[in-house]
Amino acid sequence: MNQRKFATVINCMDGRVQIPVLEYLKGKYGVDYVDNITEAAPVKVLAECENEVQLESIRARLKISIEKHGSEQLGIVAHHDCAGNPVGKEIQIRQLRKAVETIRSWKFRGEIACLWVDENWRVHEVENQWQTE
Numbered sequence: 001m002n003q004r005k006f007a008t009v010i011n012c013m014d015g016r017v018q019i020p021v022l023e024y025l026k027g028k029y030g031v032d033y034v035d036n037i038t039e040a041a042p043v044k045v046l047a048e049c050e051n052e053v054q055l056e057s058i059r060a061r062l063k064i065s066i067e068k069h070g071s072e073q074l075g076i077v078a079h080h081d082c083a084g085n086p087v088g089k090e091i092q093i094r095q096l097r098k099a100v101e102t103i104r105s106w107k108f109r110g111e112i113a114c115l116w117v118d119e120n121w122r123v124h125e126v127e128n129q130w131q132t133e
């Protein structure tokens, strides 16, 4: 059996962003599959760190993707017209950066792509961070 490669995404639950984000990450990382962790407004959740249950749920799913599927690449998504996070792009980008800090605090050492999905559901890379130790 071929060894299939996985990446991971922490995406919004919004149906409009699923396919563009999954296709973008498959292309970017050359993987066969993208494990899809969805929440309503995940960057808000990961930036504010107020809901322990939600955080732990995201963390547990990320752990499965890393340990069982060998994922070493992660996308985090913010997007236009997010129902769960009705703030402007600038604030959402700030939340994205904080979300990365939260993920790094979990000792995720792989590559993280910060993605913004615009009003035409096109995916843009905001920032790309490698773990440096």
Ligand SMILES: [Zn+2]
Residues within 6 Å of the ligand: 012, 013, 014, 040, 041, 079, 081, 082, 083, 084, 085
């Ligand atoms: Zn959303």
